[in-house]
Ligand code: DX5
C-alpha cells in the first residue's frame with residue numbers, strides 16, 4: 001500500500017506537536033522532516049534538536065531528509081535524536097557507500113535522495129545496501145514548488161530495476177505532490193508520497209490525506 005509522509009516544513013512551527021498529532025490521527029504513515037543547511041540548498045530549516053523534540057510526540061517513523069553538506073558528521077546526532085529513516089543526497093556524498101554503512105551502523109534505515117537532474121545510475125551499484133530511494137520532484141530547498149514531470153521516467157526506471165533485482169526498497173517522491181501528481185507518481189512506481197503544502201495548507205489535514213489516498217487507490 002502507498003504510504004503518505006506529511007512534510008512538517010509547511011506546518012505551523014509554533015504548535016508543531018499539535019500539527020504532528022493531527023496528521024498522525026489523519027492516517028499519515030511517516031513524519032517527513034526536512035533538514036537544510038543553507039549550503040547544499042539555499043534555505044536553513046531545522047536540526048537534530050527539533051527531531052529530538054518531535055520524537056516523543058508521535059509513534060510514527062521519523063523520516064528525516066538531510067539536505068546538507070558533510071552529512072556523515074551529523075549521522076550520530078540524528079540517530080541519538082530518534083530518526084528512524086535517514087536520507088542523504090547522493091550529490092552531497094563523496095563516499096556514498098561509506099555514508100550508507102554509517103547510517104546503518106547507527107541503527108537507522110538508510111535512504112538516498114537524488115535531485116531532478118541526477119540520473120538513477122548513481123545508485124545502481126548500491127541498491128542492495130539501501131532501504132529507500134527518494135526522487136526529488138522539485139529542486140530541493142522550499143515547500144510549495146511545482147512538480148517537475150520529467151522525473152516520472154526516473155521513477156519508472158528505478159522501480160523496474162528494484163523489481164528485476166527482487167529488492168524491497170521504498171520509492172519515495174518529494175516535491176509538488178498533490179492529488180494529481182501523486183497519482184502519476186504511483187502509476188510510475190512510487191510507494192511513499194511526501195506532501196507538505198498539499199496537506200498543511202489545508203484546514204482539514206485528515207481530509208487532505210484521505211483525498212490523496214483515495215486518488216492513488218482509484
Ligand atoms: C523540499 C522538501 C520537501 C517539501 C515538499 O526541498 O524536501 O519535503 O517540504 O513540499 P511540497 O509538498 O509543498 O512541495
Ligand code: ZN
Pocket residue numbers: 007032033034065174194
Ligand atoms: Zn523532503
